[in-house]
Amino acid sequence: DGGITQSPKYLFRKEGQNVTLSCEQNLNHDAMYWYRQDPGQGLRLIYYSQIVNDFQKGDIAEGYSVSREKKESFPLTVTSAQKNPTAFYLCASSINGPQHFGDGTRLSIL
Amino acid sequence: GENVEQHPSTLSVQEGDSAVIKCTYSDSASNYFPWYKQELGKGPQLIIDIRSNVGEKKDQRIAVTLNKTAKHFSLHITETQPEDSAVYFCAAVYGGSQGNLIFGKGTKLSVKP
Numbered sequence: 001d002g003g004i005t006q007s008p009k010y011l012f013r014k015e016g017q018n019v020t021l022s023c024e025q026n027l028n029h030d031a032m033y034w035y036r037q038d039p040g041q042g043l044r045l046i047y048y049s050q051i052v053n054d055f056q057k058g059d060i061a062e063g064y065s066v067s068r069e070k071k072e073s074f075p076l077t078v079t080s081a082q083k084n085p086t087a088f089y090l091c092a093s094s095i096n097g098p099q100h101f102g103d104g105t106r107l108s109i110l
Numbered sequence: 111g112e113n114v115e116q117h118p119s120t121l122s123v124q125e126g127d128s129a130v131i132k133c134t135y136s137d138s139a140s141n142y143f144p145w146y147k148q149e150l151g152k153g154p155q156l157i158i159d160i161r162s163n164v165g166e167k168k169d170q171r172i173a174v175t176l177n178k179t180a181k182h183f184s185l186h187i188t189e190t191q192p193e194d195s196a197v198y199f200c201a202a203v204y205g206g207s208q209g210n211l212i213f214g215k216g217t218k219l220s221v222k223p
Binding site for chain 2 (some may be wrong): 004016040041042043044045048090092096099100101102103104
């Protein structure tokens with residue numbers, strides 16, 4: 001089946017640790033996105049990439065990093081500089097149209 | 111900056127009644143408006159969208175209306191069922207790009223049997 005796969009579903013971060021969230025899509029979409037979702041805040045854009053080897057900061061990029069080495073993959077690293085990382089992280093992809101979302105990764109602090 | 115306001119934040123209806131969720135946007139250049147449904151622990155799923163060259167679009171029990179002059183758009187769900195219970199998000203494209211969306215803060219819809 002075509003779709004977007006996010007892993008892991010749950011992730012725990014220790015103090016000072018970087019963690020990486022995986023996002024893979026087999027929809028052949030050019031653009032990919034990372035959002036953070038907090039209760040009552042809706043979805044806020046962290047980073048996006050329109051093509052391979054290129055990405056742009058969104059509204060809340062501080063403390064996060066991304067790479068786009070392959071069209072299918074857009075991993076997100078939550079660095080130790082992100083002081084409030086507890087949230088639900090959503091990855092999406094699109095091609096000249098609506099964004100399609102994965103089922104998210106819930107990140108918590110140990 | 112660009113903004114999308116969504117109301118109400120919570121909505122409770124009886125099964126069989128209609129539900130209406132309203133959004134306003136600030137970027138007059140926005141030309142694409144999707145609506146998403148998010149169930150607990152899942153990612154948002156696109157349920158309907160509308161482009162600025164039409165004023166209304168319908169898909170079975172779901173319809174969306176757009177008023178470009180007033181910069182607002184609404185989601186209408188008729189004959190609501192318990193499985194319609196979820197959080198609904200509106201969104202508007204901004205910056206002239208088809209894919210860059212700004213989202214409303216969501217409406218939690220509860221349909222009581």
